[in-house]
Amino acid sequence: MENLTPIHTVGEFELKSRLLRAIETHRSSTILAAGDDAALIQPPVGQQLLLTTDQMVEGVHFDLTYFPLKHLGYKLVTHGISDLAGMNATPSHITVNFALSSKFTLEALDELVAGILYACDDYQVDWVGGDIAPSHSGLILNISAVGFAHQAEIITRKGAQKTDLLCITGDLGGAYAGLSILEREKRIFKEAPSVQPELDGFEYILQKQLRPKARTDFHTILKEWGITPSSMIDVSDSLASEIHQICKSNNVGARVYEERLPMEQIVIDTILDLNLEPTTIALNGGEDYELLFTVPLDQYDHIKNNPHLTIIGHITDAEDGVILESRNGNEHPIQALGWETNEHS
């Protein structure tokens, strides 16, 4: 049995200095990282500042019984910076706040911090501030992220027009499929703790759930392929709700073709095994961290047969609604669901 140190045996300042000690910076724009009242950052000349914030709550966004803390730290950063990728900006700096129950151990905190630092290294972002406070319940993580971009490069949710093509990066449903496998193994473990978890073959979907990547690489892909989306949004909630956001922001409708929704075979197989509908999960599973965007028709040559994206439909008039056309040609309105109905806990 390991010798673990509950954080309540360590003081606030000791805890904070333990975090500060770990932080090294990657960016020349970082003048002063954590350690003063505020971080100091030199904005690149002529660029705009992008600022976003998000949170992850134990029992709502993650379950510590199967979520390794190092992965959680990585996923927190992905979650925080994905919004900036969704505006075609490069994230450069983050702050992270921890609310921890007193039973949380220093060793667990170190794992979490290691995951955050690993992600910072991967994404080349600097962790420049944060706070630790006691929590009377579980772990609550807050992240804010900053990035800079030239105004001409920034892509907002606004700009989609009728006949624009609706496109998505990567594939869908993997994070939900991974979560389902983890939940299944948790139930089995509760009933029969001696049974070894069966996770072989599920590596792809487990990674999608436990260590998803933000699409900060897509900025370069757009440049290389000469694509200028008319609008863009990151798919952190669910594809369905993000399509609704695009339509609402632009007062347009959308038609999505079921047969075009990109899904990996392992994702489809897993979802069918669970007696669920793959299309429902592609639309509402959530946490895919891909980018949804619209492209004017005259750029069709740049996006057809492009391995980095899939055309899943097109923009229509607002009166036509947000519609899924199924494989057999039927039309179904697409619903946007929030956390009140797809809470992960």
Place this chain on the structure above:
Amino acid sequence: MENLTPIHTVGEFELKSRLLRAIETHRSSTILAAGDDAALIQPPVGQQLLLTTDQMVEGVHFDLTYFPLKHLGYKLVTHGISDLAGMNATPSHITVNFALSSKFTLEALDELVAGILYACDDYQVDWVGGDIAPSHSGLILNISAVGFAHQAEIITRKGAQKTDLLCITGDLGGAYAGLSILEREKRIFKEAPSVQPELDGFEYILQKQLRPKARTDFHTILKEWGITPSSMIDVSDSLASEIHQICKSNNVGARVYEERLPMEQIVIDTILDLNLEPTTIALNGGEDYELLFTVPLDQYDHIKNNPHLTIIGHITDAEDGVILESRNGNEHPIQALGWETNEHS
């Protein structure tokens, strides 16, 4: 009995749009406020970006049995931007994240939001983003704040030298005294719910606890009086711990004179009534949101008899430690205490 609406009866998107609806902006630098993946801000030419983050946890930083939600919203903003005042920068933008239990009502959320907006108006900062998530315990609020300043104006914790004068704005211990009165009335109410709370005469200290102001005004005072501090820090934790931070950052010591600690008579009277030591509370009470700073001796003419500040001591060699000289001439080491020992709950 009022008709209240628990938030679990409202969807995530309805909740978020309720927040977004309320937000108006004050600053021309705000290109895009809440409503997209990230906020867009135009950094003033030639200035540096300051970024800070903080959190307030129910049962740790506030007790909703006596803390009006509108005041809590105001105090959250004060708490978030005080760090920027502590670097002599003007806060310009904030983001706020809410984690709410499902029993929280829409009406309560509206009060909280009203307090945040009132503070935004007061401080002329723009609220440009945020998130709402369910919480399995109480209310947890996270704030990030952004400001801009010319490099030459920014004052960090680093720079204090031996013989510099140690100064503080405003007065000390008021927030703790106010908290003590509220805690006393809570106990009385529990024992005898029919007894009316006695809060007359305590307006000053209640305001210090419930609706403290960040010293964003001090930037202008420094300019007007021609004072250029060598180091500065905001006193959100406690005077004792902030003095230690200054000393640690500069590898110096400090000598503080008990008789110089600025305290209002109502604060002293309240603390004595509670059988506590006023000096202990001035040093360790916390939440005063004043600014602690050091000034080179050659600026003495600018700070003597200055109504906006009090000289409480001076910087010494590191070997001399961090010392309180009491009224009777005795020396006591000053201890820095974190939340492990002065938790408010």
